[in-house]
Amino acid sequence: MVRSESESRPSEARSRLLKTAIRVFYAEGIHAVGVDRIVAEAQVTRATFYRHFPSKESLVVAYLNEADRAIRGQADAAVAAGLPAADTIRTISASIAEGIRSPGFRGCAFLNAVAEYPDPDHPVHQAVLAHRQWFLDTITGLLAKIREQPAEPAARHFVMMRDGAMAAGCLFDPALVCETFLRGVEGLLKAHAAPSYTEPADM
Structure with missing residues (x-):
């Protein structure tokens, strides 16, 4: 019609x-x-x-939903490529670095928003938490494909590195920040893939 x-x-x-x-x-x-x-x-x-x-707050939530949709699209495209989990994480990391290097970069839209809406019960704050939980779950799932344990602590480490890079990227040289971030991702992947240390058996 x-x-x-x-x-x-x-x-x-x-x-x-x-x-x-x-x-x-x-x-x-x-x-x-x-x-x-x-x-x-x-x-x-x-x-x-x-x-x-x-209300204005409903527009703010819609703004964050659009940002969430864009980031999910990037992650979904990386997963859909069918690469090994480590390479998928590298692809996601590269998209994060690309965003940091882009003109007009001003940090993470979600961290910026939650700083302005500290009340954990506010819909804007809740939208930020939902996005971050999804991102943590996505990275945890990918790391679990490399080695199941300890996937979530490693994923939290990744998210913290990502947050640090997003904060530093609008303060310092973006190229240097991205280089440091990507090098950190490689270190995390290497450490996560290594078998856990165990005490040697008694002789």
């Missing part, structure tokens, strides 16, 4: 609002940008804004 112009306009307006939010929230911070600014730059009315997003 062909949709009329009046039927298609709301989705177009929502897209403009979300694209505007993605750009300004990431570049300038969430609390620093008000609804009036987003409405003006998206070229919609306040009524249109509230028809699509009941």
Whole structure:
């Protein structure tokens, strides 16, 4: 069925609002940008804004959901390539490094958001936690394919290295930060693949 112009306009307006939010929230911070600014730059009315997003916080959650979808897409593509688990982690790491080196990089959108919404019960905070749990679970699953134990501690180590690289990447030379991060990933993979130390049997 062909949709009329009046039927298609709301989705177009929502897209403009979300694209505007993605750009300004990431570049300038969430609390620093008000609804009036987003409405003006998206070229919609306040009524249109509230028809699509009941509150600014609902727009923030939608912004984070878009960021989550993009990162999941990268991870899914890496997994779908069918490479060994270690190479899949290297591919994911390379995409992280590419993001750090990209123009306008300003750190992790999720860590930036949770710093502005510290209440653990707030929907924005919950969206951040859900994304990070998914990412931890994804890395844990990949590391478990290399060696089952201790996959989760190693995955937490990976996430901490990733967080550090994302924080340092907007403060220092991105190329050096990425080199350090990728070298750390290689060290983690090597250590994780090595068998656990066991006490020698009595002679």
